[in-house]
Amino acid sequence: MIDDPLLTPYRLAGLNLKNRIVSTAHSSRYTSEGIPTERYRAYQEHKARGGVGLVTLGGSAVVARDSPPAFGNITMYKDEVVAPLARIVDSCRAHGSGVFIQLTHMGRRTADHTGDWLPTVSSAAMREPAHRVYPKAAEPWDEDRIVADFAAAAERAKAAGVDGIELEHYGHLLDAFASPWHLSKLPPDDRARAAQLPQRVIRAVNDAVGDDLVIGVRMAVDERRPDGLDLDTAHSLLDRYVELGVRFVNVIVGTIESATRLSEVIPGAGRKSAPFLDTAAEVKRAHPDVTVLHAAKIDDVATARHAVANGCVDLVGMTRANIADPYLVTKIQAGRESDIRPCIGARYCLEGGATGGVVCVHNPAVGRESHLEHEIDAQAGHRRRVVVVGAGPAGLEAAHVAAKRGHEVVVLEAATDPGGQVNLLVTNDRRRDLIGAIDWRVEQARQHGVEFRFGVFAEEHDVLELAPDVVVVATGGLARTASDAGLGCAAQVDDLWAVFEQPRRHYGAALVFDDDGRYPSLDAVEVLAKAGNTVTYVTPERSVAVEVGALNFSDFQAAFDRHDVAFAPTRGLQAVDPRDDGRLTVTLETEAGAAAERITCDKVFYAGGTNPNDELYLALRERSSNQGRVDYEAFIRAQPQPHGHEGNRAFELYRVGDAVTSRNMHAAILDAHRLALGM
Known part of the structure; x- marks a missing residue:
């Protein structure tokens, strides 16, 4: 792949990049009181080890105390940040990657009831919908202070050894003084002075670091609103x-400034690939001497290669693709593009506030590099016969992890x-990219010798006839019904799976009672x-x-708006009564149990997660030999399970995913990965 445009070196100012x-910068939430942790170091190092040309740290590393971390940001106003950052820089540079850091003042895009409880600040006292905070309009002394804060943060970044600084210029403070x-x-008398703030910051940062670091901006060049920054103005800026x-x-x-707007900037499943690449190309044509980087939903190698080969960009951000597979570059280099774990656009990586930090919906090793593996080698002490029942996630x-470890798998x-x-x-055709998590695993398993037997409703004798050493029951779950939930109206209510089994069926008026709060409920509504x-x-x-993240919910909401879906929160299901005309009268109730509104419909569906399909288990x-017991300490660390053999009990037995209890996709895959890695 010597002629691959993605693999060609590039010189950015005085910095040589290997590809x-x-x-690009993104929040991982792997910090402790604003200081990057060992978890963060390992997370970034694996990207460098996987061959990426440039790693950008920070994900909005904040420069001032009145810019409190809204999502685990690195606090660049602390001197103690330098040493751990230096360790991260050294770890990445050891593998030949350049290292930048993104610096910002969050402006109004944070909260005033956290950190030091200081008032937030922006160019104008204009509330941001996403964080619901009321900033004060910056006074001249605020502007002076913030310029000095940027310079001091840049000096700390330089002391940590980074190669460059990216200044955040969209949705935060700097663009509020430019848009x-x-x-x-x-x-009117204040506008000219205020508009100078971004330039003052750039000048101060440049003065602080000299020619030693590369300086750039992450900038909205078209705000896509009639009163906003347009491309012509952006060119001038x-x-x-x-x-x-x-x-x-x-x-x-x-x-x-809102989840809906952000979901357009960071497109997910069902959105067009690289929707803003033409705009990036316009910037490149207008500024041929400036390095142009772009990263919106460029999540496959073919699109990235097109972007570089056709001069749309100089550098291509494959950030979410590189989360899904940090070894993407080395696989390109080795001619193994088919082995790249695909980004499926689930945007679970953007829900770090609910998951304790960035995780990938189908790469369980992300953020757990200290004890889990992105790339699995044959390391098993002795080859065992593993029978897996169930071919869900x-x-x-x-199956594929056990096979890669060197085991025989059926x-x-x-x-x-x-x-x-x-x-x-x-x-739900908008979410069709999720099947990529299945297709990749099937192909990986087959490459490593896994034998698949479909159409086998496995019973006890089917498993025992295979003389297994290990049995993994991954039989999933069965839809939990209204009867399981103890609802008295259960006879008139279908489970949610009925929607997916006949996705084009027209009932008339349908009601979905969501007692689950997760993605399947919204998929069914759509x-x-x-x-x-x-x-x-x-x-x-x-x-x-x-349980659905704000960005993904905004995509569902757009579909619901198009189809006039009605919502009734804080309501229980009290009764569902058949009518003489064949329809149903649904009586809703308040939390106190009192009857509330009544709704006439033709079909009622209940969403309540799943019950384990555990008959075989x-x-x-x-x-x-282990009677299904799991040693959780070993399990969490992906270490071998302690086991003993009693008489004829020759095999170990485990269950994973929904066969244990109602789990989401990431949790189910994590269960299986930790178990198989310890075999």
Whole structure:
């Protein structure tokens, strides 16, 4: 692949980069009181070890105390940040990667009831919808202080040994002093002075670091709003910034003041690939001497290669793709592109506030590099015969990892195709990319000798006939019904899976009672709505789909708006009564149990997660050597399970995923990965 444009070196100012692929700045939440942890070091080092040309640290590393960390940001206003940052820089540079850090003042995009509880600040006293904070309009002394804070943070970055600094210029403070829709809120006499702040910051940072570091901006060049920054204005701004020492621009399109706006800037599953690449190319044509970087939904190698080969960009950000597979570059170099774990656009990596830090929905090693493996070698002490029952996400993860470890693996699956419950979810065609998690695992398993037997509804004798050393039950779950939940109206209510089994069926008016709060509920609502049904969503929670991340919810919300879906939060299901005309009357109730509104509909569906499909597991348990026991300390560390052999109980037995209890996709895959890695 010597002629591959992605692998060609690039000189950015005085910095030599070994290839064109960049991991752009993003929040991992792997900090402790604003200081990057060992977890963060390992997370970034694996990207460098995997061959990426440039790693950008920070994900909005904040420069001032009145810019408190909203999402685990690195606090660059502390001197004690330098040493741990230096360790990260050294770890990445040891593998030949360049290292930048992104610096910012969050402006109004944070909270004033955390950190030091200081008032937030922006160019104008304009509330941000996402964080619901009311900033004060910056006074001249605030501007002076913030310029000095940027310079001091840049000096700390230089002391840590980074190669460059990227200044955040969209959705935070700097662009609030550059964008017309912010500046228009100021008194006319104040606008000219305020508009100088970004240039003052660039000048101060450049003075602080000299020629030793590369300076650039991550900048919205088109805010996609009538009163916002447009491309012509952005060109003029960028010309001025270049005169002050800016050497690269990371092109952003859009704004991020709400979840809906942010979801457009960071597109997920079902969105067009590389939707803003043409805009990045326009910036490149207008500024041929400036390095242009761009990263919005460039999540496959072919698109990235096109972007570089056709001169749309100089450097291509494959950030989420590089989260899904940190070894993406080395696989390109080795001619193994088919082995790259695909980014499936789930955006679970952006829900770090709910998961304790960045995780990938189908790469369990992300953020757990200290004890889990991205790349698995044959390390098993002795070859064992492993029987996996079930070919959903958990079963496939157990199968391919065990096979890569060197074991002989047979997978028994009742259905004619792999996928399990993922096959239900992708009946919502907007989420079809999720099947990539299945396809990749099947291909990996087959490459490493896994034998698949489909159409086998495995019973106890089917498993025992294979003389297994280890049995992994990954039989998934069965939809939990309204009867399971103890609802008195259960006879008139179908489970959620019925929606996915007949995704184009027209019922008329449908009601979904969401007692689960996770993605399947919203997928079902979208499937029903697209089939032409009038849909009402009801939940006992105070908000819709409480376990669904804000960015992904905004995509669902857009679909619901198109189809006029109605919502009834804080309502229980009291009764469902048949009518003489064949329809149903649904009586909702308040949390106190009092009858509330009544709704007439044609079909009611209940969403309540799953019950474990554990019949096979229970049948095998007493015949196993460990009786299904799991040593959690060993399990968490992906170490071998302690086991003993009693009489004829010759095999170990485990269950993973929904066969244990109702789990989400990431949790199910993590279960299986940890277990199989310890075999």
